Amino acid sequence: MNYRLLVNKTNGLSKDFIPEELVDTKSEYKEGILINEEVLNAFRKLQNDAKVFTYNFDIESGYRSYDYQEKIYNSLVKEKGFNYALRSVAKPGYSEHQTGLAIDVCVYKDGKSYIEHDIEEFPETKWLHSNCHKYGFILRYPKEKEEITGYMYEPWHLRYIGDIAPYIYNNDLTLEEYLESK
Numbered sequence: 001m002n003y004r005l006l007v008n009k010t011n012g013l014s015k016d017f018i019p020e021e022l023v024d025t026k027s028e029y030k031e032g033i034l035i036n037e038e039v040l041n042a043f044r045k046l047q048n049d050a051k052v053f054t055y056n057f058d059i060e061s062g063y064r065s066y067d068y069q070e071k072i073y074n075s076l077v078k079e080k081g082f083n084y085a086l087r088s089v090a091k092p093g094y095s096e097h098q099t100g101l102a103i104d105v106c107v108y109k110d111g112k113s114y115i116e117h118d119i120e121e122f123p124e125t126k127w128l129h130s131n132c133h134k135y136g137f138i139l140r141y142p143k144e145k146e147e148i149t150g151y152m153y154e155p156w157h158l159r160y161i162g163d164i165a166p167y168i169y170n171n172d173l174t175l176e177e178y179l180e181s182k
């Protein structure tokens with residue numbers, strides 16, 4: 001598996017691309033979420049280390065097939081219009097979730113689960129953003145990088161890229177900027 005695989009609005013995957021080594025995350029949030037095995041192992045370490053601070057993370061979305069992405073995209077176009085959909089969700093074949101290397105993180109606290117923009121101001125999220133590189137993850141769609149990534153700020157969406165994550169974090173880069181500089 002190429003952990004540096006670039007998928008964005010101009011670099012897509014074919015309809016039949018299915019990532020290697022998909023495993024069940026056994027997420028409490030929802031049944032049947034799959035991601036790449038190395039990614040899950042890395043996430044487990046992060047998840048366990050966070051418990052020291054009484055922070056409880058889980059995965060609320062992982063691998064999404066081309067067909068599933070097609071459904072999400074089409075329903076958002078219907079609901080909110082083409083322009084909104086284009087900025088906030090990937091077209092089928094252009095979602096990083098199809099790589100099996102991207103996860104959407106949720107936070108459990110006070111007996112509830114929180115997702116997406118709900119977690120934006122949480123201390124948990126601050127910790128997540130400043131520590132996830134130690135486990136091989138980057139915040140894939142940071143603030144003020146919308147023009148480069150093509151996406152609005154997504155505090156919940158992490159991307160596994162392995163050993164280059166600390167370099168990307170320390171130099172305040174996006175995956176696009178990193179790959180272009182190579």
Ligand SMILES: [Zn+2]
Pocket residue numbers: 061097102103104156157158
């Ligand atoms: Zn995501």
